[in-house]
Amino acid sequence: MLDRKLLRKDPQIVVEAARAKNEKIDMEQWLEADANRRALMLEIEELRKQRNQLSKAVSIKRRAGENADEEMNKSREIGTKLGALESRVTEIDSLLASIEMSFPNIPDPDVPVGGEKDNVILKTRGKVPEFNFQPKPHWELMEDVFQPEAASRIAGSNFILFRGWAAKLQRTLISWMLDYHIENGMEEVWAPFVAKPESMTATAQLPKMDDDMYKIGRDDLYLIPTGEVPITNLYRDQLLEETSLPVRLCGYTPCFRREAGSYGKDNRGLNRVHQFEKVEMVRLEHPERSEDAHLELLDHAVAMLELLGIPYRVLLLASGDLSFAAAKCFDIEIWSAGQEKWLEVSSISNFRDFQARRGNMRFRPAGGGKPRYIHTLNGSGLALPRLIISLVENGQQADGSIKLPQVLAERMGTEVIR
RNA sequence: GGAGAGGUGGCCGAGCUGGUUUAAGGCGUACGCCUGCUAAGCGUAUGUAGGGGAAACUCUACCGAGGGUUCGAAUCCCUCCUUCUCCGCCA
Structure with a gap:
């Protein structure tokens, strides 16, 4: 497995390494999936943050004997949205993992290219x-x-x-x-x-x-x-x-x-x-x-x-x-x-x-x-x-x-x- | 194969009547103080991964794995994996 940071930063190195090793890889597909994943995660983390805050508010209100129905309803809505986004991330994760498993290691610089x-x-x-x-x-x-x-x-x-x-x-x-x-x-x-x-x-x-x-x-x-x-x-x-x-x-x-x-x-x-x-x-x-x-x-x-x-x-x-x-x-x-x-x-x-x-x-x-x-x-x-x-x-x-x-x-x- | 009990941060170990635990405490480690030296003692820091930020810092996830219940799960339920104890079987 290769470093994801390297894949993002220098995908060309990986493409060339695969060619030198006669391995077929689909770097474009990986890059696209990775970008999608990161965009989704941004959205998910924001929603989770909101839900955490609502949960805390519910806790405090309940302790004080107040009604927290409004917070609970909002939180439930967020939970539904999150569920949908999270299942998409799960799909993308398994796609990314399987693509990455097909990326071979990169030969050292002193390894001759060829057969x-x-x-x-x-x-x-x-x-x-x-x-x-x-x-x-x-x-x-x-x-x-x-x-x-x-x-x-x-x-x-x-x-x-x-x-x-x-x-x-x-x-x-x-x-x-x-x-x-x-x-x-x-x-x-x-x-x-x-x-x-x-x-x-x-x-x-x-x-x-x-x-x-x-x-x-x-x-x-x-x-x-x-x-x-x-x-x-x-x-x-x-x-x-x-x-x-x-x-x-x-x-x-x-x-x-x-x-x-x-x-x-x-x-x-x-x-x-x-x-x-x-x-x-x-x-x-x-x-x-x-x-x-x-x-x-x-x-x-x-x-x-x-x-x-x-x-x-x-x-x-x-x-x-x-x-x-x-x-x-x-x-x-x-x-x-x-x-x-x-x-x-x-x-x-x-x-x-x-x-x-x-x-x-x-x-x-x-x-x-x-x-x-x-x-x-x-x-x-x-x-x-x-x-x-x-x-x-x-x-x-x-x-x-x-x-x-x-x-x-x-x-x-x-x-x-x- | 059968029965029972466990799996929590580098290690040990609490929490497990769901919500100030965003995991107590200890050990280890790092730095500092103290000290003839060493040890001990005192203080501070210290999980992993990802995101944002010049930085201080901040957000999110992770308590064997995966599902579920719930506004909210380390904590409740289900499935699986695994470790230990006892029984059975066996070289």
């Missing part, structure tokens, strides 16, 4: 492995432990099932990443894997992503598409003290995505699935420090890839690739040796005060003063399936065995998976 082709590769690190044999894709290397047919029998296509070492590897990675974040000053959170519509609206999955989420209609709940939802909503409707900022959180959750309309070539194996596991980093930050915090989250994510020895590159997303709520976003892509392509394994976003407005998340400045909206940020740290793809494919050896990086070998109890 996917305009994403900027900020850096590429690590050595892409070379083989003296034809490297295999992960679904061949993991035939015994990754069983999509079984998952399909249980839950439908594009769900996954791990057994044996793959299940253990995933669990080990989750635990290792959480420990890493805790060492870096984050607090681990275990949150619900379902969320109410209000929560989805606060972090801005709703209204736009409704079709991409699993919905439990009977209980009016959604399965979370990312840990961002429950972890950020931990602070919905909360007023923090400035001294408690920043809030650094991390947590493991599964992520459920319908991926409607995305069936096709890129969803073989673990590349794109309906349920995947993820460790998420969430940060609540002072508005003046969110820029630095954003870079810090990026550092945390890539540091893990360095420890795992996985080649990666960092992209600054162009406006058209930014999510609805983001002002700026870095994507981290890792190398898949068996498929010979880069895979997105983390998205690290700064939402500035966009989610905080929707979710009413504020802090009281030290030394008093009016509460201000916090800035929210989050980033994957990291998503499991593609991490596993990269570890398996990049670590493969001629005999089909897989060499593990040292940090995992210690925890898995073996250096090579056979």
Whole structure:
């Protein structure tokens, strides 16, 4: 959600932001409704004032034992008028709210305008492995432990099932990443894997992503598409003290995505699935420090890839690739040796005060003063399936065995998976 | 799932036989006074949002949410949400 004062003062900025993000918005309709609302409110407040005065007069007269019929009649008339005006305001309010929900966040000035082709590769690190044999894709290397047919029998296509070492590897990675974040000053959170519509609206999955989420209609709940939802909503409707900022959180959750309309070539194996596991980093930050915090989250994510020895590159997303709520976003892509392509394994976003407005998340400045909206940020740290793809494919050896990086070998109890 | 009791400003908490409560009081916070320092004490200020005004200031709304009754609702009625206690069920 954007600041109404900004909408009134600089509607053009919002129109341009929406165009850069390929979102259709109707600013004219909003401006007209807002002007109507304000005119109505002026009238309503004047009438209320009169009614309050009459009520007071009635009270005083009654106390004195005098007749107050005249005041009461006048007040009744005003009440009728007010009722009509108020119901019009209610209508306009819901119109305004629904229009505002369709306004995307404004990209930062340093975000390139354009589509996917305009994403900027900020850096590429690590050595892409070379083989003296034809490297295999992960679904061949993991035939015994990754069983999509079984998952399909249980839950439908594009769900996954791990057994044996793959299940253990995933669990080990989750635990290792959480420990890493805790060492870096984050607090681990275990949150619900379902969320109410209000929560989805606060972090801005709703209204736009409704079709991409699993919905439990009977209980009016959604399965979370990312840990961002429950972890950020931990602070919905909360007023923090400035001294408690920043809030650094991390947590493991599964992520459920319908991926409607995305069936096709890129969803073989673990590349794109309906349920995947993820460790998420969430940060609540002072508005003046969110820029630095954003870079810090990026550092945390890539540091893990360095420890795992996985080649990666960092992209600054162009406006058209930014999510609805983001002002700026870095994507981290890792190398898949068996498929010979880069895979997105983390998205690290700064939402500035966009989610905080929707979710009413504020802090009281030290030394008093009016509460201000916090800035929210989050980033994957990291998503499991593609991490596993990269570890398996990049670590493969001629005999089909897989060499593990040292940090995992210690925890898995073996250096090579056979 | 059943029964009962609650949801009031950053927090706690009165008000709830409808009208000087445009929400008492306390805690916390800010500023000042006092004081070797600190603590305590004293004084003043301090909810959120929107409108008007150069400003002092002023108007309006908000007591979980939404409806209703009434000239007038934190206060009465209805629906829903939610928290707690007890019972039931269950890993």
